[in-house]
Amino acid sequence: MVAHSRVARTVRSAGRLNEPRPARVEANFDGTPWQVNHQPVVVVREEWRVLDRWWTEEPVSRRYFEVVLETGENTVVFHDGAGGGWFTQRGA
Amino acid sequence: MIACLSIPGFELKAALRRSPSLALRPAALAPEPVGEPLIGPVTGAAEALGVRPGMRLGEALATCPALALVDRDPAAAELAWEEIVRALEDAGFAVEAAALGIAYFETRGVERLYGGIEPALRRALGAVGPAWDARIGAAGRRFAALAAASVAKPAQLLVVRDEEVGTFLAPLPLTLLPLERQRYEELEALGVRKLGQLAGLPGGAVAERLGPDGRRAWSLARGGAAARVRGRRPPAELAETLEFPEAVGNELTLRRALGALVETVVARPERRDRFVRKVALGARLVGGGSWRRSLTLREPCADADRIRVALAPRLAELPSPVLELRVELVELTAPAGRQLELLAAGAEDRSRLSEGLRQVRASTGPGSVCTVVEVAPWSRIPESRALFVPRDD
Numbered sequence: 001m002v003a004h005s006r007v008a009r010t011v012r013s014a015g016r017l018n019e020p021r022p023a024r025v026e027a028n029f030d031g032t033p034w035q036v037n038h039q040p041v042v043v044v045r046e047e048w049r050v051l052d053r054w055w056t057e058e059p060v061s062r063r064y065f066e067v068v069l070e071t072g073e074n075t076v077v078f079h080d081g082a083g084g085g086w087f088t089q090r091g092a
Numbered sequence: 093m094i095a096c097l098s099i100p101g102f103e104l105k106a107a108l109r110r111s112p113s114l115a116l117r118p119a120a121l122a123p124e125p126v127g128e129p130l131i132g133p134v135t136g137a138a139e140a141l142g143v144r145p146g147m148r149l150g151e152a153l154a155t156c157p158a159l160a161l162v163d164r165d166p167a168a169a170e171l172a173w174e175e176i177v178r179a180l181e182d183a184g185f186a187v188e189a190a191a192l193g194i195a196y197f198e199t200r201g202v203e204r205l206y207g208g209i210e211p212a213l214r215r216a217l218g219a220v221g222p223a224w225d226a227r228i229g230a231a232g233r234r235f236a237a238l239a240a241a242s243v244a245k246p247a248q249l250l251v252v253r254d255e256e257v258g259t260f261l262a263p264l265p266l267t268l269l270p271l272e273r274q275r276y277e278e279l280e281a282l283g284v285r286k287l288g289q290l291a292g293l294p295g296g297a298v299a300e301r302l303g304p305d306g307r308r309a310w311s312l313a314r315g316g317a318a319a320r321v322r323g324r325r326p327p328a329e330l331a332e333t334l335e336f337p338e339a340v341g342n343e344l345t346l347r348r349a350l351g352a353l354v355e356t357v358v359a360r361p362e363r364r365d366r367f368v369r370k371v372a373l374g375a376r377l378v379g380g381g382s383w384r385r386s387l388t389l390r391e392p393c394a395d396a397d398r399i400r401v402a403l404a405p406r407l408a409e410l411p412s413p414v415l416e417l418r419v420e421l422v423e424l425t426a427p428a429g430r431q432l433e434l435l436a437a438g439a440e441d442r443s444r445l446s447e448g449l450r451q452v453r454a455s456t457g458p459g460s461v462c463t464v465v466e467v468a469p470w471s472r473i474p475e476s477r478a479l480f481v482p483r484d485d
Contacts, residue, residue, distance in 0.1 A: 017464055017478040026319070029270050029308050040322045042369070042423070043388045050472050060473055070325065072369060072392050072425030091474040 020087035023077055027086075032065060036077055036088070039069040050078075058082075064092055093199045093251070094321055095213055095230040097180070097220065098241035101133030101145070102193025105224060106169035107162045108135075110380070119160040123149055125411060132164070167374045167382035176226075177324075179219040186323025194241075196234060196321045213249045222247065231257060235316035239268050239287075257315045262288025269309040275302060287313040330421040332357040339378040341413035350407065351400050353419040358396040363424065367392035370423035373403050376416035383410060392425045458482070 026035040046066040061081035121132030129149040185197040206212040229240025231252040244250040291313040299307035372386040462480035
């Protein structure tokens with residue numbers, strides 16, 4: 001029988017940077033957000049779409065908005081067209 | 093309840109304040125300087141002769157050769173609208189200005205103050221004044237309030253109780269819905285001309301045929317979703333104006349004037365260390381009209397040079413020489429409203445940072461300090477570009 005080597009093995013797991021975080025967003029008729037996490041949106045600065053991985057089982061279809069909130073904070077939110085729901089995301 | 097104040101043809105009414113005699117003659121707001129030549133709102137006399145808002149200019153002139161075209165005056169319209177919104181705010185209403193001539197407010201907070209919903213709405217109409225032909229609709233939902241205001245007569249209050257919403261909306265035309273022209277035509281081709289007809293269709297079938305826009309329109313036709321009114325923050329009142337002794341069209345002179353105005357307005361003590369989020373550049377033109385462009389800065393700042401650089405390209409859009417140039421700080425953030433970097437450029441102190449990280453690691457254990465490793469920086473999906481990997485060395 002071989003004894004356990006007693007060598008400590010550290011398992012280090014990497015995480016994704018800028019993972020989307022669920023957000024509470026209220027949107028207008030045209031889909032543009034007017035409130036993000038209970039903060040009113042003052043202006044929608046930019047809007048763009050990301051369609052990717054359409055050839056896989058998990059396609060990405062997102063409608064992004066860069067908005068300025070009433071507090072003066074710039075933030076990016078997107079609506080997930082594939083799974084539904086709104087998310088905030090840094091680094092977009 | 094949610095109240096909607098509506099002033100149809102507001103931009104025309106604001107422009108006609110300079111020449112009130114035209115209000116009784118066939119007149120229309122001139123088309124935008126760029127884009128399709130479509131006329132804006134029209135006076136009652138023009139409408140009686142068959143001219144409709146949104147007509148092509150040629151068609152309108154062929155219908156009514158005596159039609160007078162009123163120059164657009166966006167600065168006057170914005171100032172007049174601001175006066176109206178402030179008058180409502182002074183009367184105690186928290187106003188959400190949806191567009192020029194359309195404002196929403198909640199009545200719940202002021203009903204006790206004025207002794208009921210109708211006295212409160214009458215107070216609101218009184219605050220606006222009789223000159224604008226304002227009308228107010230009130231209902232439990234925003235869309236129903238807007239619809240009520242759209243069918244009300246000048247100076248009329250129209251309150252729609254929750255139990256009456258369905259019967260009130262049913263005979264109204266589809267044009268009240270925020271839909272593209274093509275969608276109206278599609279619905280009309282299907283024999284759907286009234287809100288009640290659309291509301292009576294199965295929601296799933298409407299969504300399948302017309303997509304998400306159709307689904308939203310269907311929801312509105314049934315009264316719409318509950319949505320709060322967001323009372324605005326009153327805008328800042330910081331502005332500087334420079335009058336020229338004679339009309340100036342030279343861009344270099346205008347740029348210099350802009351630079352001086354921006355420096356003066358940013359240095360005003362009333363700014364009190366707040367950062368500028370939105371600025372506006374306005375001008376009084378040589379022909380008597382006005383011009384105005386507003387701009388939201390990508391990042392709030394108080395640097396006069398950056399504001400000047402952001403505004404300067406707009407000077408090229410001036411349609412004619414100017415008699416007066418004006419810079420307004422429209423919105424200011426709180427002093428803490430700016431997002432700063434952790435380490436400012438040129439002030440990095442790597443050894444202190446390393447020591448700080450060592451202490452964090454010692455107190456919170458392995459895996460608490462990570463380093464960022466780029467794995468697919470070209471990816472269009474932000475979370476696929478980089479990983480953070482624990483770093484215990």
